[in-house]
Amino acid sequence: EVQLVEYGGGLVQTGASLRLSCVASGFTFSSYWMTWVRQAPGKGLEWVANIKEDGSEKYYVDSVKGRFTISRDNAKNSLFLQLNSLRVEDTAVYYCVRVVDDWGQGTLVTVSS
Amino acid sequence: SYDLTQPSSVSVSPGQTAKITCSGDLVAKKYARWFQQKPGQAPVLVIYKDSERPSGIPERFSGSTSGAAVILTITGAQVEDEADYYCYSAADNQGVFGGGTKLTVL
Numbered sequence: 001e002v003q004l005v006e007y008g009g010g011l012v013q014t015g016a017s018l019r020l021s022c023v024a025s026g027f028t029f030s031s032y033w034m035t036w037v038r039q040a041p042g043k044g045l046e047w048v049a050n051i052k053e054d055g056s057e058k059y060y061v062d063s064v065k066g067r068f069t070i071s072r073d074n075a076k077n078s079l080f081l082q083l084n085s086l087r088v089e090d091t092a093v094y095y096c097v098r099v100v101d102d103w104g105q106g107t108l109v110t111v112s113s
Numbered sequence: 114s115y116d117l118t119q120p121s122s123v124s125v126s127p128g129q130t131a132k133i134t135c136s137g138d139l140v141a142k143k144y145a146r147w148f149q150q151k152p153g154q155a156p157v158l159v160i161y162k163d164s165e166r167p168s169g170i171p172e173r174f175s176g177s178t179s180g181a182a183v184i185l186t187i188t189g190a191q192v193e194d195e196a197d198y199y200c201y202s203a204a205d206n207q208g209v210f211g212g213g214t215k216l217t218v219l
């Protein structure tokens with residue numbers, strides 16, 4: 001059974017940084033693209049970033065380019081999202097997703113002014 | 114960038130057929146997925162490759178295409194199908210979600 005567990009969310013002020021982690025189990029982590037998707041309170045889903053199996057390709061939605069960095073550690077079955085220069089509009093539940101098909105339960109990031 | 118357009122809401126009575134559309138240039142060229150999200154829960158994939166159903170998803174869920182649109186059909190909708198539904202597709206190494214449709218079954 002695919003399991004994805006996110007960590008690292010919390011309440012921060014504008015301009016702060018956070019690092020989200022996702023630990024995967026139940027599948028061969030190094031064989032799959034991985035994705036971060038977010039959902040602001042009461043809003044729809046937004047694709048944020050993804051990373052190739054070996055980490056050699058990374059893509060971002062325009063609104064986070066230059067501020068967020070996706071990475072992975074295949075030896076530890078882990079996916080990361082470094083969030084820098086956080087804005088109020090980054091407030092959301094952040095989901096770790098295998099490809100776009102299997103989802104974790106999410107971790108809440110709240111950015112306060 | 115691409116946009117995917119969905120109706121904000123659809124309502125049906127139990128046992129009726131619900132259809133949710135997702136339109137945009139992207140789905141005319143690329144495969145689409147559909148996700149179901151119930152309050153407080155993570156999304157669940159219900160359709161991939163426009164019309165394929167993952168294991169464990171009831172047969173009443175089906176997907177189809179029509180021109181520059183994809184359609185999620187729930188034949189004989191049940192009260193437990195009440196949820197938000199999102200279409201998704203990808204191009205140029207970026208994913209795009211539709212705005213979501215709230216399905217009410219009552």
